[in-house]
Amino acid sequence: MPIHGLSSQHQTSNTHPTHFDIEKVIRPNILSLLPYRCARDDYQSGILLDANENALGHVLKPDRGSANDYLHSFSSLDLNRYPDPTQLEIKSRIANLRNLKSEHVFLGVGSDEVIDLLIRICCVPAKEKLLITPPTYGMYAVCAHVNDVGIVKVPLVNRGGKQFQVDIEAIQQTIKSDPFIKLILLCSPGNPTGTLIPLSDIRKLLEDTNFKGILVVDEAYIDFADPYSNYDSDSAVSAVCLIKEYSNICVMQTLSKSFGLAAIRLGIALAQPPLIQILSNTKAPYNISTPSSLLALEALSPPSIMSMRQKVKTLITGRGELITEFERLAKLGLGLGQPLGGNDANFVLIPVTERGGEKPCCERSIKVYEELAERRGVVVRYRGDQVGCDGCLRITVGTSEENKILIKQLEDVLRMI
Ligand SMILES: Cc1ncc(COP(=O)(O)O)c(C=O)c1O
Known part of the structure; x- marks a missing residue:
């Protein structure tokens, strides 16, 4: 069955690996879906009386009442019109950034929408399954x-x-014995582990003939990974370089972390055109709002990308400084362990231990977490209930000032509890 909207060139293109057939992975109701179409797909200009928008414009009047600068800029946009359903310019800039073509790019309302869509297009409810590797993103x-x-x-x-x-x-044993597993979700660098997955491990799963589904690699934190920290012989840390080779991989990225744009909700799926087309056919038609798309376009301009790289550099320096400080606190015998995991993201995972001991202690960790949040004005994340993270706090790298406050307060609290 042809995939709706997919060019004939991609319908017939050779795929690797040969054991993967997208038509057997995607749910039949999704494969046969006729995507929503509107007149604007064909005609974008003229007197637009096709979409039941408000012809008189929007109601925002920044000159009246609480005029804010941002309202001034937004109110000049055609906010009464539905946004562009294709967002080709953003896709082209992302493709450029990641060395792919626009046809490899799908945009979602954050990676969270992409995760939901991947599950919905692949897994039949109450029958099929996904495989995750705890501790991982909730x-x-x-x-x-x-x-x-x-x-x-x-x-x-x-x-x-x-x-x-x-x-x-x-994982290979599990997928061999359970043909209902349609998706494997890996996170690299992991949340909350901060650990990169070697590309050789990813390749093993992509090549495994027992696995007929899609391997999803969530790279929300990839820009924070040290390009030389991968212990594979090739120096690449991102699985994006596998996309042209493998039709059974989907890499997720986001503007929420390294680009500092969590508020605009822009998530990205990168994969071969058939999967990208199916995601596009299934999404809500206007999922990316006009304000978000304008901000995303700006974020993907060369000066903003330079700024992203600069911020990443600063945060990586901050991460190193935090780790040094945590080690100092640990040496003082205040009951803090060594950071766990790979430290390749914008956070550090650190166990709180028994006072003067080395055994991780969840009870004490919760007390530290609550004291920090309730009386010291510093909110971190308790992850002590996750597999392999006994007593752990996950601490995001802040500004230099925030990091200093965190360390001061943490030291005080550890001396007290
Ligand atoms: C591993 C991982 N993936 C995805 C997300 C969500 O990304 P988005 O803001 O694009 O929905 C997060 C957010 O914390 C995350 O940690």
Whole structure:
């Protein structure tokens, strides 16, 4: 069955690996879906009386009442018109940034929408499943539950002296014995582990003939990864370089982290054109709002990309300084362990231990977490209930000033509790 909207060139293109057939992975109702079409798909200019918009314009009047600068800029936009459903310019800039073509790019309302869409297009509720590797990002399980899709867990393991490695053999055993697993969701660098997944591990899963589904690699934090920290022989850290080769990979990225634009909700899926076309056919027609798309376009301009790189550099320096400070506190015997994981994201995962001891202590960690938030004005994330994260706090790298306050308050609290 041809995929609606996919050019004939891509319908027939050769795919690798040969054991992957997208038509067997995508739910039949999605494959046969006739996407929503509007007159604006064909005609974008003229007297626009096709979409039941408000012909008199929007109601925002920044000159009246609470006039803010941002309202002035927004009110000059055609906010009474539905946004562009295709967002080709943003896709082209993302493709440029990541060395792909626009046809490899899909845009969602944050990666969270992409996760939900991938589950919806692949997994039949109450029958098919996704595989996750705890400890990992919580939304995978939430989206699976919302969609009544089963979750299979293969925890990360310590291997070769490195923490939080993907247990490739266990995943391969699991997919062999359970043909209902349609999606594998990996996170690299992981949340909350900060650990990069070697591309050689990802390749093993993509090549595994027992796995007929799609491997999703969530790279929300990839720009914070040190390009030389990968212990593969090739120096690439991002799985994006596998997209042209493999039709069964989908890489997710986002403007929420390195670009500092969590508020505009712009998530990205990168994959071969058939999967991108199916995602586009399934999404709500106008998912990216006009204000968000304008801000995203600006964020993807050369000066803003330079600014992103500068911010990433500053945050990586801050991450190093935080780690040094945590090590100092640990040496003072205040009950803090060594940071866990790879430290390749914009946070550090650190165990709170028994006072004067080395054993992680969840009870004390919760007390530290609550004291910091309730009386010291510093909010971090308690992750001590996650597999392999006993007693851990996940602490986002802040500004230099915020980091200093955090360290001061944490030291005080550790001396007290
Ligand atoms: C691993 C991971 N993926 C995705 C997201 C969500 O990204 P977005 O803001 O694009 O929805 C987060 C947010 O914390 C995350 O940690």
